Amino acid sequence: MNTDHNFINLTTENLSDEHVCCIIRSKKFHPGIEAKRQWLEDRLEEGHVFRKLDVKGTVFIEYAPLETAWVPVTGNNYYYLYCLWVAGPFKGKGYARSLMEYCLADAKEKGKSGICMLGSNKQKAWLSDQNFAKKFGFKVVDTTDNGYELLALSLDGTTPQFTKQAKSQRIKNKELTIYYDMQCPYVYQTIEMIRQYCETNTIPLSLIQVDTLQKAKDLPCVFNNFGVFYKGTFETVNLLDITSLKRILNK
The missing domain is CATH 3.40.630.30 (Gcn5-related N-acetyltransferase (GNAT))
Structure with a gap:
């Protein structure tokens, strides 16, 4: 090696x-x-x-x-x-x-x-x-x-x-839903930015922390440390900035 x-x-x-x-x-x-x-x-x-x-x-x-x-x-x-x-x-x-x-x-x-x-x-x-x-x-x-x-x-x-679940890419929840873990240092500040933006603009938001191996293996989407759903459909594994967040919310 x-x-x-x-x-x-x-x-x-x-x-x-x-x-x-x-x-x-x-x-x-x-x-x-x-x-x-x-x-x-x-x-x-x-x-x-x-x-x-x-x-x-x-x-x-x-x-x-x-x-x-x-x-x-x-x-x-x-x-x-x-x-x-x-x-x-x-x-x-x-x-x-x-x-x-x-x-x-x-x-x-x-x-x-x-x-x-x-x-x-x-x-x-x-x-x-x-x-x-x-x-x-x-x-x-x-x-x-x-x-x-x-x-x-x-x-x-x-x-x-x-996994079969990862390929489903759909959830019942229609509001902006983000699955995340703490592996990437950028996740923390991204989640805080999204939380503040949604609070300010009264946008319903579900934040789901993936904090166990089993939760990660059971996820309904592909995932590297972050996963975004909107209107029940999987959108991206990319961490969002305000511009990309608005683009998803305007769909």
Whole structure:
């Protein structure tokens, strides 16, 4: 496996001292980051991996055994890749390749059947670059009616799949409904923004925190840490800003 000393894997011992890449803060308290740390602390003991470059920047990969990954995907002995993100001045230096190669080497070393990730027939801003993943051999192995895709790099010929519930993409509740967990530091501030906007504009809102593995596996939509429904129909896994929120509400 890649033993490049410029990279660090988060552990329960160093988690409180290391930044988590997405939102860089040194001393200032940030609710989203603290929620992420708490979420990670519970996951690391399950084999969850968060590996990052030892710099003050966004260069990391995050993946976990599919059996304990908080996504409505089923499969035997796979890794689920939540996020591979290299931003700003660190792009184009081979870091993303190093991180993906580490994940692949880890999967082979542990005898995994493969690695899978969420994608879409049109790249989503809040999902990892699927074209990059396809260069490593990831292929579409399952799809939903509205264009989301499950990509997998199979090492033994088996493939994972979305759960039946995830493909339903419909709920009885007609008001704006958002399923979310605290894995992404940006989720906290996004939820607060949406809550305030809906209160100010008297828009009915249901916020459902996914706080257990079982809730994640039973979700009625594809999910990476966020899922939006409106008028009973699934809209997106993208975190919303005011513009995209208004676009959904105007449908």
